[in-house]
Amino acid sequence: MKTITFNQKKTSQIALEFDELIPDEVYSWEKADFEKYMVPIGNSRFPLTDYFDIEVEGSAESPEEIKMILNGDYGRVKYIGTKMGAGEIIVNGPVDLHCGSQMKGGSILVNGDAESYAGREMEGGSLTIMGNTREFCGCSYIGDWRGMNGGTITIHGNAGKQLGECLSGGSIYVKGDCDILAGIHMTKGFIQIDGDVTRWPGGQMKNGDIVINGELGRLLEGFVQQEIVENPEIDGKDFSGKYIKYTGDIALNGKGRLWLDAEKNRHLLY
Amino acid sequence: MEYVLKNGIVYDPANKVAGEKKDVMFKDGKIVDSVSADAKVLDVTDKIVMPAGIDPHAHVAGPKLVVGRIYRPEDSRKGVTHKTDILRSESGFSIPSCPSTGYRYSRMGYGTVVEAAVPPLEAKHTHEEINSTPNLDIVPLSLFGNNWFVLQYAKQNQIEDLAGFIAAWLRLAKCYGVKIVNPCGSEAWGWGMNVHGLDDPAPYWDVTGREVVTALAKANEMLGLPHSVHVHPNDLGHPGNYPTTVSTMEALKDIEKNSTVRGQTMHLTHAQFHAYGGTSWRDADSGADYIADYVNNNDHVTIDVGQVTLDETTTMTADAPMEFDLYKLSGLKWANKDVELETAAGIVPVIYSGKAPVNSLQWAIGLELFLKVNDPWKVCLTTDHPNAGPFIRYPRIISWLMSNERRQEMMDNREVHPWSHRRTSLASLEREYDFNEIATITRAGPAKIYGFQDRGALTPGFNADIAVFDINPNDIDPSRNHEAIEKGFSSAMYTIKDGEILVKDGEIVKVVKSHTLWTDVKGMEEQEKRVMDRVMPDFTKYYTIKFENYQVHDKYLPNPIVTEVQAGK
Structure with missing residues (x-):
């Protein structure tokens, strides 16, 4: 097992890019390798050690044996864990855009907030955000119609707009509240939001499940109320209590399922 | 600048050359029959030249x-x-x-x-x-x-x-x-x-x-x-x-x-x-x-x-x-x-x-x-x-x-x-x-x-537009080595354009400006005038831009190659 610890010395106004610093790439690196590494910042590269003190302990034969601990404010560090396939990254602070994007395996724990595009096009592994995240968590890339298709994202705080846009697999859990259009264009997969949702979850969804345990502000017209189900099993998971089951989005002949806590959403019953 | 592509295996269908081992020479951007002793030699022994x-x-x-x-x-x-x-x-x-x-x-x-x-x-x-x-x-x-x-x-x-x-x-x-x-x-x-x-x-x-x-x-x-x-x-x-x-x-x-x-x-x-x-x-x-x-x-x-x-x-x-x-x-x-x-x-x-x-x-x-x-x-x-x-x-x-x-x-x-x-x-x-x-x-x-008279062949006087591929046709069975064929044609050993070496061993070593080929028809002046007289009212009426802004001025073609055609001939 090898532990690589980054202790921040200073921040940058222009974001650093960490997509080359994933366990898959650095598992065999020693301290000297980090000391000569030039990190991309804007259109240039600068010594990584200008920004971090780096400690390396132990040894590793494969990415699975890597634990990276990033201490400090990573609010201007993009692409942390992008495309990682194995190993563990723990960030003790906030992270910038694209954390865990295109991730294929391993785990990322963010003990702070995450900027937009966290878990974009994620294919596997787990991404846990202890704070809030902003827009497009678990979404597709701009213009693409293929979003996250595997793995698990857990957000202990609140999520921004268009959570799980174009989701085609995997699971997203939000412990807090969520903004508009969660699961838009979703074709498969599972989203569970324990807090309140402002409006319009599941717009143009074709399949998959969205569970809302809090209060929904406004429902799209493309969802048809089917029945009230007690203690339903949804996507292989058991839920307790009464849920209003909707299907939609009928605008696209969608067969998606939207489950709302019946007690908290009595205003939507008819 | 003079060059000799030495000992390549040449495929030049326009000149009925099909896999002959020969030299290809070019000078000042054109294919030539011969070069001086000062010509730079590029050894392409047993490589495909086209x-x-x-x-x-x-x-x-x-x-x-x-x-x-x-x-x-x-x-x-x-x-x-x-x-x-x-x-x-x-x-x-x-x-x-x-x-x-x-x-x-x-x-x-x-x-x-x-x-x-x-x-x-x-x-x-x-x-x-x-x-x-x-x-x-x-x-x-x-x-x-x-x-x-x-x-x-x-x-x-x-x-x-x-x-x-x-x-x-x-x-x-x-x-x-x-x-x-x-x-x-x-x-x-x-x-x-x-x-x-x-x-x-x-x-x-x-x-x-x-x-x-x-x-x-x-x-x-x-x-x-x-x-x-x-x-x-x-x-x-x-x-x-x-x-x-x-x-x-x-x-x-x-x-x-x-x-x-x-x-x-x-x-x-x-x-x-x-x-x-x-x-x-x-x-x-x-x-x-x-x-x-x-x-x-x-x-x-x-x-x-x-x-x-x-x-x-x-x-x-x-x-x-x-x-x-x-x-x-x-x-x-x-x-x-x-x-x-x-x-x-x-x-x-x-x-x-x-x-x-x-x-x-x-x-x-x-x-x-x-x-x-x-x-x-x-x-x-x-x-x-x-x-x-x-x-x-x-x-x-x-x-x-x-x-x-x-x-x-x-x-x-x-x-x-x-x-x-x-x-x-x-x-x-x-x-x-x-x-x-x-x-x-x-x-x-x-x-x-396309009726090109300056490219597509290794004819003397034509542009020295040449490709060399790291494939020995005498030492490969394309039927059984499809991967080698794909790899060989993906990455030219040399790409030569107008006599300049642009690619060497699959890497671009020089970047040059493009040329634009267009056709200038002569001998239709009378018909063109008649046409313009006829279309201009509709042009003005239906297009959203003025004719003066429609035509492509010469400054848009810094490197033109014009094929002049005499109508009817």
Whole structure:
């Protein structure tokens, strides 16, 4: 097992890019390798050690044996864990855009907030955000119609707009509240939001499940109320209590399922 | 500067050189017979030497490309490379950036590319993109098949005036030849409609595709343009469309050729998309036999194939109603563009998959066409880039053409769906191309079809546009080494353009500006004046821009190569 610890010395106004610093790439690196590494910042590269003190302990034969601990404010560090396939990254602070994007395996724990595009096009592994995240968590890339298709994202705080846009697999859990259009264009997969949702979850969804345990502000017209189900099993998971089951989005002949806590959403019953 | 390419194995079909070990010499940008003792020697012992490649039909510059790049950022992020001391950064897979396009063709040993669809209204921008595309000579063809003025002339069968219009508009748009796309169909799209078959009139015009394509071909020959009409017939991509394609070729059969530099009066482009049998995608099958038989038995037609490469790509064509059909089939996103009095365009991403029955059928039909057209001078290698796949797959297609074993393997191990052999005759075709035939379909043939008198051959006096590939033809069995063939043709050992070494060992070592080829017709001044007098009132009334802002001024072509043609001769 090898532990690589980054202790921040200073921040940058222009974001650093960490997509080359994933366990898959650095598992065999020693301290000297980090000391000569030039990190991309804007259109240039600068010594990584200008920004971090780096400690390396132990040894590793494969990415699975890597634990990276990033201490400090990573609010201007993009692409942390992008495309990682194995190993563990723990960030003790906030992270910038694209954390865990295109991730294929391993785990990322963010003990702070995450900027937009966290878990974009994620294919596997787990991404846990202890704070809030902003827009497009678990979404597709701009213009693409293929979003996250595997793995698990857990957000202990609140999520921004268009959570799980174009989701085609995997699971997203939000412990807090969520903004508009969660699961838009979703074709498969599972989203569970324990807090309140402002409006319009599941717009143009074709399949998959969205569970809302809090209060929904406004429902799209493309969802048809089917029945009230007690203690339903949804996507292989058991839920307790009464849920209003909707299907939609009928605008696209969608067969998606939207489950709302019946007690908290009595205003939507008819 | 003088050079000798020493001891290469030369394939130069235009000069009937097929695999001879000989030296190729060039000086001051031209092929020469001899050089002085001071000439620099490049040792290419036992390497393949050919003229630089010529792509006779692709979409590499113009408004469709821009729309495609804007609405497909997910494509642009593929193939990204960082800038170097001599190269700009690259981006894009199916719709690469302009510099990427130039670099990638150059790495494959290509030197000339035809941009096959330029709406005159957007020609300025097309030329700006051409100027941003290095290392290539680019040959723009102008769209005429749905132009309102052309529809008028065709309806009234005023061939001489139509010829004057073409002469004037080629000069205005600085284009090389006449392109026809779904004649009358793209105009019908302005009303949300299409035409079906050659005799379905455009709404409100009372003129048919047959009349338009025939009139344009006659006018083309009246002018004696270096290239024939370049035809994308009606019904592209529709099951059961091969009769329309055959009818289109037959419609132009008796038009008298007026050119000594080419053999055909019609070039049928991306024939694969026009060679389908059946009545729907449920019972679709191959119509390649009918197309190939026709081409084999008639000398007035040449084709390029538009081979499906089984990639995710971006379709873009001035056949806008077809793109709408494709959008409804695929369910993916769609962009539509109207070009006033001239044409329309559609853009839809497509994922050609070997698992998909229809895509596998298309793949097989393209290969059937290559293998069933007997004379390699009548067929050219294209993917209709990016419509059937990106041009960077040409080496892979070459490997398929040279290896029956590889084709059978793909069908046997289900890399392609069984429709590929159940609904076509591909499995029974054992023909394998040799290197000379590859040089013909990628170099000598396209040069002849376009009437080029300065490229496509290693003739003394021609441009020193040369490609060298790290393949020893005496030491490789292409049938069994398809991977080596693909690798060898993907990465030229040398690409030489106008006598300058642009690529060495697969890496670009020099970047030069593009040239733009266009045709200046002389001897039609009287007809052109008559035409301008007639069209200007309608131009002023219907176009959104003034005529003064329409024409492409010389400053848009910093490096022109002008082919002057004396009309009627």
